[in-house]
């Protein structure tokens with residue numbers, strides 16, 4: 463799936479709605495077993511996603527805000543695999559929801575949950591997704607300082623799984639996907655994934671988010 467919503471793939475209500483509809487269609491497609499999501503913006507260096515669209519969170523009606531927040535949560539529940547450039551805040555969440563993250567090795571790109579730098583708070587399910595990926599201590603430091611990591615730093619703490627030269631990102635993503643798809647049977651993979659997320663799913667249920 464190629465994201466192309468200039469200038470920076472910010473996650474607006476329209477963009478997220480279209481994303482969720484596309485994902486639902488793919489989920490229903492029995493022939494689809496994996497998804498690589500990437501940005502095809504023409505800017506250089508490339509942005510994966512600038513995160514939630516800031517304009518959606520300012521001066522809008524309560525109904526609009528409710529609708530927006532609901533679709534943000536839907537997006538978070540659905541993702542699979544990604545490759546990317548810059549991914550602040552909601553853009554980082556988008557990639558954290560994936561099973562494997564490949565980042566272009568360009569020090570001009572950054573990734574992280576930088577909410578505190580913006581004077582806002584990363585919701586608890588952003589935080590939990592980060593803890594599940596990089597552990598509690600790394601998350602504590604990252605979130606309190608609102609850190610945006612360069613590729614090498616992101617790899618070091620496990621925020622991304624692999625760095626590759628910029629022109630090879632999609633090739634490597636396709637090779638990685640091929641490897642993951644050698645695991646036989648959807649059921650065992652889905653069950654394993656659900657088991658890994660069991661505690662988190664329960665927490666979300668307690669907070670009435672699913």
Ligand SMILES: CCCCCCCCCCC/C=C/C(=O)SCCNC(=O)CCNC(=O)[C@H](O)C(C)(C)COP(=O)(O)OP(=O)(O)OC[C@H]1O[C@@H](n2cnc3c(N)ncnc32)[C@H](O)[C@@H]1OP(=O)(O)O
Pocket residue numbers: 469470472473505509511512513514515516517518519526527528530531548550551552553576577580582583584585
């Ligand atoms: C409705 C419910 C309300 C609940 C409220 C509770 C709050 C809960 C908080 C939830 C957690 C928040 C998650 C988020 O994702 S907040 C968004 C965080 N995003 C960022 O901090 C990214 C900011 N952008 C950048 O760092 C850079 O733009 C970027 C590195 C992505 C690209 O840099 P580049 O130099 O290539 O491009 P520009 O900076 O010149 O930007 C180009 C234009 O894009 C506009 N832009 C950028 N980011 C956003 C964005 N997130 N939303 C909307 N628009 C964005 C930017 O303004 C430029 O526009 P103009 O050309 O018109 O100036």
